[in-house]
Amino acid sequence: MKVLMFGWEFPPHITGGLGTACFGLTKGLTKHGTEIIFVVPKAYGDENQESVNLVNASDITVDYEDTTYQEYWNRITYMEIGSNLIPYVGPEEFKHIVEQNEIDSIEKEKSVLSKKFTFSGKYGKDLMDEVSRYALISSAVAANSSFDVIHAHDWLTYPAGIAAKSVSGKPLVVHLHATEFDRSGENINQSVYDIERKGMEEADKVITVSNLTRKLVIEKYGIDPKKIVTVHNAVEPIINKGSSGEKKNVNEKIVSFVGRITFQKGPEYFIEAAKKILDVDNSVRFVMAGSGDMLNKMISRVAHLRIAKNFHFAGFLKGDDVNKMFLMSDVFVMPSVSEPFGIVPLEAMRSNVPVVISKQSGVSEILIHALKVDFWDIDALADSIYGLLHYNALSKVFRKFGKEEVDNLKWENAAVKVNDVYRSVI
Amino acid sequence: MRSICFYFQVHQPFRLRTYRFFDIGKDHNYFDDYNNQAIMRRVADKCYLPMNNLLLNLINEYGTAFKVSFSISGTALDQFEQYTPDVLESFKKLAETGCVEFLTETYSHSLSSLKNKEEFVKQVESHKKKIEELFGVKPKTFRNTELIYSDGIGEMVAEMGFKTMLTEGAKHVLGWKSPNFIYCNAINPKLKLLLKNFRISDDIAFRFSQQSWDEWPLTTEKFVGWLNQIDPAQEVVNLFMDYETFGEHQWVETGIFEFMKNLPRMVFERTNFTFNTPQEVSENLQPVSAIHVPYPISWADEERDLTAWLGNDLQDEAFDSLYSIYEKVKYCDDEQIRRDWKYLQTSDHFYYMCTKWFSDGDVHKYFNPYGTPYEAFINFMNILSDFIIRVDKCSESKEINLEKIKEKAAKLSSEIGK
Numbered sequence: 001m002k003v004l005m006f007g008w009e010f011p012p013h014i015t016g017g018l019g020t021a022c023f024g025l026t027k028g029l030t031k032h033g034t035e036i037i038f039v040v041p042k043a044y045g046d047e048n049q050e051s052v053n054l055v056n057a058s059d060i061t062v063d064y065e066d067t068t069y070q071e072y073w074n075r076i077t078y079m080e081i082g083s084n085l086i087p088y089v090g091p092e093e094f095k096h097i098v099e100q101n102e103i104d105s106i107e108k109e110k111s112v113l114s115k116k117f118t119f120s121g122k123y124g125k126d127l128m129d130e131v132s133r134y135a136l137i138s139s140a141v142a143a144n145s146s147f148d149v150i151h152a153h154d155w156l157t158y159p160a161g162i163a164a165k166s167v168s169g170k171p172l173v174v175h176l177h178a179t180e181f182d183r184s185g186e187n188i189n190q191s192v193y194d195i196e197r198k199g200m201e202e203a204d205k206v207i208t209v210s211n212l213t214r215k216l217v218i219e220k221y222g223i224d225p226k227k228i229v230t231v232h233n234a235v236e237p238i239i240n241k242g243s244s245g246e247k248k249n250v251n252e253k254i255v256s257f258v259g260r261i262t263f264q265k266g267p268e269y270f271i272e273a274a275k276k277i278l279d280v281d282n283s284v285r286f287v288m289a290g291s292g293d294m295l296n297k298m299i300s301r302v303a304h305l306r307i308a309k310n311f312h313f314a315g316f317l318k319g320d321d322v323n324k325m326f327l328m329s330d331v332f333v334m335p336s337v338s339e340p341f342g343i344v345p346l347e348a349m350r351s352n353v354p355v356v357i358s359k360q361s362g363v364s365e366i367l368i369h370a371l372k373v374d375f376w377d378i379d380a381l382a383d384s385i386y387g388l389l390h391y392n393a394l395s396k397v398f399r400k401f402g403k404e405e406v407d408n409l410k411w412e413n414a415a416v417k418v419n420d421v422y423r424s425v426i
Numbered sequence: 427m428r429s430i431c432f433y434f435q436v437h438q439p440f441r442l443r444t445y446r447f448f449d450i451g452k453d454h455n456y457f458d459d460y461n462n463q464a465i466m467r468r469v470a471d472k473c474y475l476p477m478n479n480l481l482l483n484l485i486n487e488y489g490t491a492f493k494v495s496f497s498i499s500g501t502a503l504d505q506f507e508q509y510t511p512d513v514l515e516s517f518k519k520l521a522e523t524g525c526v527e528f529l530t531e532t533y534s535h536s537l538s539s540l541k542n543k544e545e546f547v548k549q550v551e552s553h554k555k556k557i558e559e560l561f562g563v564k565p566k567t568f569r570n571t572e573l574i575y576s577d578g579i580g581e582m583v584a585e586m587g588f589k590t591m592l593t594e595g596a597k598h599v600l601g602w603k604s605p606n607f608i609y610c611n612a613i614n615p616k617l618k619l620l621l622k623n624f625r626i627s628d629d630i631a632f633r634f635s636q637q638s639w640d641e642w643p644l645t646t647e648k649f650v651g652w653l654n655q656i657d658p659a660q661e662v663v664n665l666f667m668d669y670e671t672f673g674e675h676q677w678v679e680t681g682i683f684e685f686m687k688n689l690p691r692m693v694f695e696r697t698n699f700t701f702n703t704p705q706e707v708s709e710n711l712q713p714v715s716a717i718h719v720p721y722p723i724s725w726a727d728e729e730r731d732l733t734a735w736l737g738n739d740l741q742d743e744a745f746d747s748l749y750s751i752y753e754k755v756k757y758c759d760d761e762q763i764r765r766d767w768k769y770l771q772t773s774d775h776f777y778y779m780c781t782k783w784f785s786d787g788d789v790h791k792y793f794n795p796y797g798t799p800y801e802a803f804i805n806f807m808n809i810l811s812d813f814i815i816r817v818d819k820c821s822e823s824k825e826i827n828l829e830k831i832k833e834k835a836a837k838l839s840s841e842i843g844k
Contacts, residue, residue: 249451250815285811287447299800303739308807309747309814314447315804324448 001422002035004147004164006138006157010040010047010054012319017343018177021209021233022153025418027051028234028411032419039141039160041119041134057137058119127156128191135159142167149173149422155180155192158199165202171425174203176213178340181220182264185338197221204425207231207418209341210362229421232366234411235346238323252285252310253330253389256353258322258344261292266335266358266375271298273335275305276382277389282310284389289314289325326351330395331388335375336361345370349406354398356384366409369402427710429662429702430653430693431620433569433592434669436474437499437535438466439774441795445805450812456766461795463509470510473673478516480683484690485525492690493525493701496669497569500533500553501772503560514560521561527703529592530554530565536771537735539570539579540722541749544756549768550586566590567704571773573622573666573725574732577718580611580619588617590708592666595621596723596730603717606660610713618708619717622666622725626652631667635680643681646688650696662707663699666725727782735776740803745776747810751817758820766813770806778802 005026009019026036030051040047043056119130138160142150150172152161158174165172180188180196200206200221206228208214214230217223248254255274259265267288274286288298288311295313302311317325326332332348332355339361346363348355349370357364358375371388373380388395443458484492498517506514520526532538532549533556539546550568557565568588570579575593583591595605605621629649633639641648653663668675676682693699702710726734736745748770755767779799796802 249448251451289447296798296800299803300739303743303803306743306746308743308803309811312447312450312808312811313804321448 001033001149001419002147003029003037003422004142004145004150004170005036005038005052006134006150006152006160006164007038007040008154008156010038010043012046012048013044017233017341018154020236020343021177021341023048023051024234024236024411025415027236028413028415029418031412032415034415034419034422037141037145037147039138041130055141057134057141060137060140131156131159131195135163139163139167142170148426151175151418151422152199152203153177155196155199158195158202162199162202171204172202173205173207173421173425174199175207175209176200176217176340177209179213179216179220181216182213182338182340185263193221197223200227203227205229205421207421209233210365212360212362212365213340229417231414231417231421232362232409233341233343233346234409234414235343235350235406236411237407238350248328250285252283254285254287254328255331255333255385255389256287256289256325256329256348257333257335258289258317258325258348259334259336261288261290261295261298263294264336264338265290265292266337267294267298268301269335269375269378269381270333271301271305271311272378273333273381273385274311275307276378277386278307278310281386281389284310286311287314287325287329288312289317289322291316322347323351326353329353331356331385333381333385334358334361335373335381337375339363346406346409349402352399352403354388354395354402356381356388367402367405369398369405371398428658428660428697428699429707429710430699431662431664431702431704431707432494433529433664433666433704434494434496434671435569435667436496436502436669438462438469438502438505439535439772440501440505440769441465442775442805442809445808445812447808450808451815452812454762454766454812454816456809456813457769458795462505466505466509469670469674470513472678473670474510474513475516476678476683477669477672477686478513478520480687481526482516482520482523484687485520485523488690488694490525491694491701493527493703493706495527495529495567495703496520497529497531498557499531499535499772500549500556501535501769503556518561521563525703527567527705528557528561528563528565529567529569529704530557530588531569532571534768534771535571535773536768537571537574537745537773537776538749538771539574539582540732540736541745542752543582545749545752545771546582547586549771567592567708569593572735574722575619575719575724576722577612577720579722580617580719581613584611584614584617590618590620590704592620592664592704593622593719594723594725594730595624595664597624598730599717599719599723603715604657604660605664606656606662607714608662608708608711609715609717612716612718615713615716618713620662620664620704620707621717622664624725624730626663627665627667630665630682630685631671631675634671634676634682634685644685646685646692649685649689650692653693653697653699661711662702733782734780735773738779738781738799740779740781740799741776744779744803744806744810747807751814754817754821757824758817760816760820763813763816763820770810770813775802775806779806 007022011019011023014020036052037055038052039055039057041057043054047054142164150161150164150170152158153175154177161172161174180192200223206223208217208228208230211230214228217228218225257270261267277284302308326348332353334342334345334357336342336358337360341362345355345357356371359372360375364372371384373384441458441462442456530550530553533553536549538549554565567590568583569592573594605623609619611617634644636642672682722732723730724732736742778794778796779802781799
């Protein structure tokens with residue numbers, strides 16, 4: 001089986017769980033003998049290519065005089081929509097985008113149709129142009145390669161998937177890692193929503209990362225339930241470098257939150273729960289790692305509650321620092337308001353850290369050894385954290401069985417399900 | 427006799443390095459040595475050395491007719507010793523002329539007067555000692571960090587034996603009254619108060635090079651003209667400013683050095699003013715009335731209040747957390763802890779957490795190592811968290827020692843009993 005796969009990011013150049021999930025899935029698929037051509041808008045050269053043949057869309061030249069390309073382009077222009085949207089933006093980039101906007105606006109018109117286009121591969125203001133151009137190049141790739149099925153990850157690559165399908169006539173599978181409702185709450189961006197729905201309508205099969213997302217797709221996008229299959233994410237096993245290597249520098253127990261500090265992740269519930277615990281027990285330290293548009297508000301809140309001596313902000317953690325954070329943690333908390341899946345608790349459990357997660361996360365559907373609370377139930381959240389901190393029997397069980405549980409969540413197993421989906425559409 | 431009283435504030439904080447959460451409990455070095463040294467060197471070359479030299483020349487030229495005063499924070503003195511001993515030497519030369527008065531303040535340029543009397547007194551004493559050691563004169567005049575003053579603070583200062591204190595001639599305190607007289611503390615009238623004439627002082631310190639100002643450019647002639655317009659009954663013009671005005675806030679190209687160089691000659695030729703130190707002014711003049719300052723004032727910003735350092739959640743949390751460990755620190759004799767305790771109290775750390783950006787944003791940004799007040803807060807709290815761990819350890823070991831001593835004593839007494 002040969003798959004033409006479209007993704008927007010690939011490790012190590014990632015801003016969230018999407019790239020990690022794509023990487024894990026491709027690795028799992030390769031183990032079952034599936035071949036993958038993976039197209040990214042921009043490759044940096046240091047990606048791990050053991051499982052995929054990585055195609056850098058920035059490297060592909062397009063001669064727009066060529067009539068075949070004009071034909072492709074005509075098919076794509078239906079989605080030429082407003083360009084002033086900043087969805088999904090990595091917090092670090094937000095600043096750059098604002099600064100760059102003014103300079104870039106004149107340039108882009110010609111560049112989309114120029115022979116060679118350098119993708120930023122980011123989530124900037126010119127996203128719509130990049131998405132269109134990416135789709136155009138994808139048609140070229142589709143026309144010149146042989147494969148059995150097309151697989152597109154998240155809305156950014158759906159136009160590419162649709163274009164590839166119409167050029168090649170091969171079946172299309174779209175994968176939903178997050179919907180517009182997860183990113184923006186009820187105030188969705190209509191253009192993004194339209195692309196998402198169009199992608200799912202054109203697709204032969206839709207894969208959602210949780211039943212929560214599956215339900216949402218049925219209710220909010222009106223997609224035929226028969227078309228939708230849930231395949232839960234998994235986690236790469238950790239290469240164990242002696243997990244006790246990183247020692248904690250403080251005596252207190254550490255409770256951590258790792259994730260973007262945005263509405264979707266529910267950082268404020270973590271803070272309120274911390275306050276409740278610190279009121280009765282100040283031998284705990286809370287750490288919030290990450291950045292995002294709610295960071296300053298959260299800092300003010302912590303200062304206002306007068307808990308800053310025990311509540312720390314660690315900033316945006318990269319690579320090894322994330323594992324370091326887990327190794328120091330006694331409890332990990334993910335109080336997400338809306339989380340299609342949520343891969344981070346799995347990473348925490350993999351490092352022997354017991355977790356508290358919200359019932360509103362997709363990952364709660366598959367985890368047994370995790371405490372689950374409603375994100376808004378601060379008392380329950382505080383209770384769970386306190387319990388894991390103080391009742392050793394509890395945390396011991398969670399640590400042991402949680403680790404086992406996560407080690408059994410293999411991408412290979414997820415890949416079997418994805419392969420089944422492929423077979424059902426060919 | 428009518429006096430011009432110059433007082434220059436010299437202060438540099440020990441700026442903090444980027445201190446991450448992962449450093450807590452592991453790394454106890456809090457200060458950005460590289461930047462502190464680089465900034466000190468730069469300011470030394472642009473301001474301290476050339477301006478000290480200029481003042482020394484003026485004193486040599488006019489003898490005892492030209493006098494000024496300085497308040498140099500302990501953190502600045504420590505950094506002179508560490509990074510720019512040449513600056514310290516040039517201040518010593520100024521001290522030798524006898525025409526320069528050195529004032530006392532809190533050692534670490536702290537806000538302790540607002541929070542903890544015991545610590546405040548301690549810091550004032552240690553600064554006094556340091557000045558005496560370095561310059562060979564016992565300071566007699568007090569000025570508090572950022573000219574912060576209230577009736578209560580004045581009372582504490584009087585209690586410590588000071589007869590004179592400097593503060594801001596804040597409009598909302600003075601009302602119709604002029605800052606060009608001597609006033610006294612409302613609780614203890616023995617403490618005389620010299621009030622900053624903020625209009626004329628800020629004309630030099632802030633507006634000197636501001637081309638949008640309708641009086642720009644400010645020449646010595648124009649300035650002396652203003653002095654002559656002051657009602658002859660008014661006795662003293664207090665010109666209080668940051669020393670960094672010369673060469674740093676106002677660059678050499680603005681002509682600020684020329685302005686100062688020519689000022690004494692013009693004053694002697696065209697006015698009946700003399701130059702005096704705060705102590706002389708205080709000895710020569712009698713207070714005209716007491717002023718009532720129930721709530722603290724300062725010389726900062728339009729509001730002349732404390733909101734540059736305290737008042738928002740970030741600042742209050744950091745400030746309260748810091749002083750909450752006072753009782754423990756008090757009994758620590760670890761030298762490093764005592765030093766860090768001092769340096770962490772410097773008011774600048776709280777200034778960086780200020781969230782009011784409006785009219786005074788520019789001054790706030792000056793030398794500010796942080797992009798946002800939030801970053802300043804996180805960094806300070808990370809450091810403070812580590813510091814608290816160290817202090818706790820220190821006081822724990824104290825307690826253990828105390829226990830041991832008690833045990834020993836009990837043992838001994840029981841043996842004696844036998």
